[in-house]
Amino acid sequence: MRLTVDRIACDGAGLCLRTLPELLAADEWGYPIVHREEVPDALRRHAKNAAHLCPRIALHLKD
């Protein structure tokens, strides 16, 4: 499962950063840095939640 951020939709709300701290970190303005694109199996559920809960629907997952 691959994780991508729609950089235009993203407005730095930061929910994904708190949901997936293993994969994402924040720059100094709160926007995500994707350190790891590939979602480990253990985090699939959290990744799906993050994608669903993003206020801007900016987080996308591709199997």
Add this chain to the structure above:
Amino acid sequence: MTLWYATRVFGIVSFVLLSAVMTLGLLGASRRTGYGAALLHRSLSLLSVVFVALHVVAAIGDGFVPLAWKDGFVPFLSGYRPLLTGLGTVAADLLLALVVTSLLRRRLGLHAWRAVHLLAPLCWPVALVHAVAIGTDTPTPWFLFPVSASFAAVLAAGALRLSGRGRAAAPVPVEPLKERLNR
């Protein structure tokens, strides 16, 4: 008579749950909460749909007051206090719309979801008026306490929301990735 009690209990519980959903929603919109709160917002909204449904079924099924099944969906046409009951129906319909569009938000897209969620702040005051005006328990403590507490919570969260779109004290800082073990 039991169903009538059930109707009132389900009603109060629904209102408390709805208020909790509203509070979490307001705090989330001002970016003061994280993952856990967002999940709770989602779970509680689903739960409140369940309790509203139970409240409606009990009220209509009971037969104590003249209510028909259509009054659960179509407002202001009931035989019993049409305006106040109707407000409850409106709140229930709004809640249903909010939950359904939220479940389907990725398919509907941001704009459609947002358009409906803009009506969210309307749902709660309508439910409040319905509860306070129609509730036959209004003066009793087991109505007053949960309803006032819920009211206070929503107002506080609303004040925070209006006080500006603040980020939390600092955004999640740039640091090495945290490992979350054994989830």
Add this chain to the structure above:
Amino acid sequence: MRLMQAAAGTSYAAHTERNGGIRPLTLAEVEASGLRGRGGGWFPTARKMASVRGCSTVIVNGMEGEPLSEKDGWLLTHAPHLVADGAIAAAELLGAREIVLAVARDGLAGVLGPRGVRVVRGPDRYLSGQESALAGWVRGGRPVPAARRPADRGIFVSNAETFAHLGLIARHGADWFRSAGTAAAPGTLLLTISGAVARPGVVEVPVGSPLAPLIAGSSGAVLTGGYGGAWIGAQGARSLWLEPEAMRERGAVLGPGIVSVLPATVSGLSDTRRIVRWMAAQGAGQCGPCRFGLPAVAADLDALDLDPGALPRLRARAELLRGRGGCAHPDGVERLVSSALDVFAHELRAAA
């Protein structure tokens, strides 16, 4: 040279007399020619054509947002009908009903309207020529980059010069096109030369030509690829070949064919500061790197002389511009800044 020889001005009669008529193009022929987009990306044109689903519109990108570029303006002034030929051939190939020429200035509607090309004038901003932004505002939306690619909206966008080459391929064929340039990047390219050079202006050379003879007599550092490109030191520049991969390996950028020589009296860092400030103001403001990263990098550049912490901060922030924007605009600025810190390191040391 090819494009320049074919140029016949705005008269269609003069154009057909000089060049003859065109025959229909096939996708196979475009692929065989090896033509790569001349807008800066050097992406294989045939592959781009194939990626458009249900093509309804062909857009000729004549916006030329890079301030140091003049080649598209030159083409549209001196060979507009050749550009139109390529666009018409592409539209027929792709089954598109509509052909649009997007420009930032007036004057071509009369010339190309009769040929079935709708000329639209767009906002004179750097990103108005970015492909998804272009497709957006031509279709009536905002001139800012979008997540949805033009190809997914049935739109084929390409640079004016690319269409001009297509116009020639439609006459002389793929093998002819390949007879100039390199195997990986066939054909000729238009180059805009500016700055402290004896002969600034637009020239046409085969891809793979050495840069040195074109800037003979000059001695400064060179900005390659435009504001979103990269600086190359004086010596390195004069051993460059004008080929996209060859330049990339040397840390330079061929891009839309821009080469600008820094005057001896101008500090490279100060010129870079000016450019970065301008680029920051040209951002669409849609993504974090543009809204916050670019102004911060511009501020750090300004503070280099005064604040010892500015340089490491600048390097860290520049690194975070790469691959995190809503389009490639922040990436261009990162390239410019990183190359400037390298090429003008002596200016940094002098200030310290």
